[in-house]
Amino acid sequence: MRQLPRLVVAPRGICHWLSLRTGRRVASFKTPLGTHERVIGFLIKHYAGNFPLWLAPDQVRVITIGAEDDPASAPLIAYAKGIAAELRSQQVRVSTDFSNSPIKGKIQDAEQLRVHTMLVIGGRDMDAGAVSVRLHGKGPQGAKAKGEVVAEILAAIRERRA
Structure with a gap:
C-alpha cells in the first residue's frame, strides 16, 4: 500500500505536503487567489501577454x-x-x-x-x-x-x- 504525503498547516495558513518516507517538504502553497485568478495568471504567463485573437481583451x-x-x-x-x-x-x-x-x-x-x-x-x-x-x-x-x-x-x- 502506497502512503500519501501528509498535509501540515503551519502558522499563518501556509500549507506543506510532507513526504512520509523522508519527512521533507514536497510542496508548499498559500495563495490569496482563487481558481479563476490562477487560470488567468497562467494564461498571461503562457502567452506572455500576446493573446490569440479569441482571447485578447482588445481584439x-x-x-x-x-x-x-x-x-x-x-x-x-x-x-x-x-x-x-x-x-x-x-x-x-x-x-x-x-x-x-x-x-x-x-x-x-x-x-x-x-x-x-x-x-x-x-x-x-x-x-x-x-x-x-x-x-x-x-x-x-x-x-x-x-x-x-x-x-x-x-x-x-x-x-x-x-
Whole structure:
C-alpha cells in the first residue's frame, strides 16, 4: 500500500505536503487567489501577454490615416466607424484611433498594447471598399475586401485560432 504525503498547516495558513518516507517538504502553497485568478495568471504567463485573437481583451483596432477633427476626412471616418460598428454587432471587442497622430505612432501604440489585429484605413482603401490588415508581431498582411476581413476575424474567433 502506497502512503500519501501528509498535509501540515503551519502558522499563518501556509500549507506543506510532507513526504512520509523522508519527512521533507514536497510542496508548499498559500495563495490569496482563487481558481479563476490562477487560470488567468497562467494564461498571461503562457502567452506572455500576446493573446490569440479569441482571447485578447482588445481584439481589433480600427486606425485611420485621417483625423476625426479634419472635415476632409469625414467620409473616411464614417467608413471606419461603419467597420467598427459591424464588428461590434458581432460581439468583437473593437477599439478605434481616429486621432491626428501620425499613422506610424498609431500603429506603434497598438503594437505596444498588443492589439492582435489592426485595420488601417486610408483614402484608397475606402475607395476600393477594402482595409489594410496588420497583425501584432507579424506586420502588414496587405489590403483585403472589407467583407472578407470581417469574415476572417469572425471565423478565427469562432474556431479559436491563434
